[in-house]
Amino acid sequence: GQQVMQIPQYQHVQEGEDFTTYCNSSTTLSNIQWYKQRPGGHPVFLIQLVKSGEVKKQKRLTFQFGEAKKNSSLHITATQTTDVGTYFCASIGAGTALIFGKGTTLSVSS
Amino acid sequence: SQTIHQWPATLVQPVGSPLSLECTVEGTSNPNLYWYRQAAGRGLQLLFYSVGIGQISSEVPQNLSASRPQDRQFILSSKKLLLSDSGFYLCAWSQLGYEQYFGPGTRLTVT
Numbered sequence: 001g002q003q004v005m006q007i008p009q010y011q012h013v014q015e016g017e018d019f020t021t022y023c024n025s026s027t028t029l030s031n032i033q034w035y036k037q038r039p040g041g042h043p044v045f046l047i048q049l050v051k052s053g054e055v056k057k058q059k060r061l062t063f064q065f066g067e068a069k070k071n072s073s074l075h076i077t078a079t080q081t082t083d084v085g086t087y088f089c090a091s092i093g094a095g096t097a098l099i100f101g102k103g104t105t106l107s108v109s110s
Numbered sequence: 111s112q113t114i115h116q117w118p119a120t121l122v123q124p125v126g127s128p129l130s131l132e133c134t135v136e137g138t139s140n141p142n143l144y145w146y147r148q149a150a151g152r153g154l155q156l157l158f159y160s161v162g163i164g165q166i167s168s169e170v171p172q173n174l175s176a177s178r179p180q181d182r183q184f185i186l187s188s189k190k191l192l193l194s195d196s197g198f199y200l201c202a203w204s205q206l207g208y209e210q211y212f213g214p215g216t217r218l219t220v221t
Contacts, residue, residue, distance in 0.1 A: 033209055042200055042212040043154070088154065097144065098210060099171065102153035 004029075004091055006101035013108055019076040021104035023089035030092050032065055032072040037103070038085040046074075079108050112137035114117050116213035123220055129174075131216050133179060133201030137183065137186055142205040144210065148198040159177040169179040196220045 005024045007098055013019050023032065032048045035043040047056055049065035049072060056063045058097040060083075062075045086103040114135045118145055123129060147159040156169045158176035160194050166176050176187045184201055196219050201212040 004198075030215040042215050043202075043210075045209040045211065048209055097156055097159045097167070105151075 004032075004089055004099055005075055006089055006104055007016075008104055009102065010105050011107070013106070014078050015081060015108050015110045016078050019079050019083070019106055021074050021087050021089075021106075022037050023072045023074075023101050025091065028069050029072075031068075033090045033098065034063060034072075035090065036087045037087050037088065041085075043088060076106075079106070081108050081110055084108050102103040112203075112211065114201060114203055114211060114213040114215055115203050116199075118216060119214065120217045121219070123191050123218065125193055125220055126190050127162070129186070129191050129195070129218070131186040131199055131218075133184040133186075133213055135181055135203045136207065138182070138203065140181060141205060142162075143194060144202040145184065145186050146200040146202065148200060148215075150197070154200070157186070191220045 007022050011019055031048055032044040034047045036046055037043040047063050049056060049063055052069050053067045054065040060077045064073045066072060072089055074087055084107055086105045088100050088102045088103045090098040115134050136214040142161050144159045146154045147157055148154050157174060158166055158168055160166050163178055163181055166178060173195060174188050176212060186199060193209045199218055199220045204210045205220055
């Protein structure tokens with residue numbers, strides 16, 4: 001079945017450094033969604049990308065959807081300690097269910 | 111505005127005991143509802159989803175079952191818990207398959 005693979009699994013950065021997580025699929029995706037889960041919390045929706053080559057920004061976060069709609073990335077510029085958490089990508093699978101990647105856990109040291 | 115509730119927040123249960131976790135959504139009608147499990151430090155595993163009352167789709171055959179007795183109520187159950195059932199259980203809702211909104215979750219420890 002459809003799968004989305006995320007890399008890296010873990011990433012540690014110094015505060016102020018940039019961070020990128022990648023999401024890849026062997027099949028064409030109808031859309032891609034990104035979620036953030038703070039330690040001890042629940043996933044929170046960040047954004048949805050639908051169009052080929054789409055780029056969206058939220059302050060220091062930049063989201064991209066590949067031209068072939070098989071990959072996506074989330075880039076954080078100048079990380080802060082508030083960026084700590086696990087970032088998941090997800091795409092629509094069978095029916096309305098989302099297929100989640102395994103997530104990238106970001107830690108930031110000040 | 112819409113809100114989603116889950117209870118209890120934490121639960122410690124012995125092996126072989128039954129389980130009932132409840133999730134309710136307010137402020138929306140006919141939502142799609144989902145149950146996920148997250149093992150410590152791991153990703154989200156979809157367990158069940160429902161597009162309407164009495165309509166349940168199971169993603170992973172296991173020791174759990176789900177029911178949707180009312181439009182905005184989703185229940186996760188087990189007759190006999192296993193150690194491997196421990197984890198963080200998350201309920202979520204969405205409209206028309208768009209973004210999902212998660213509840214605060216239930217941390218279940220089976221001892």
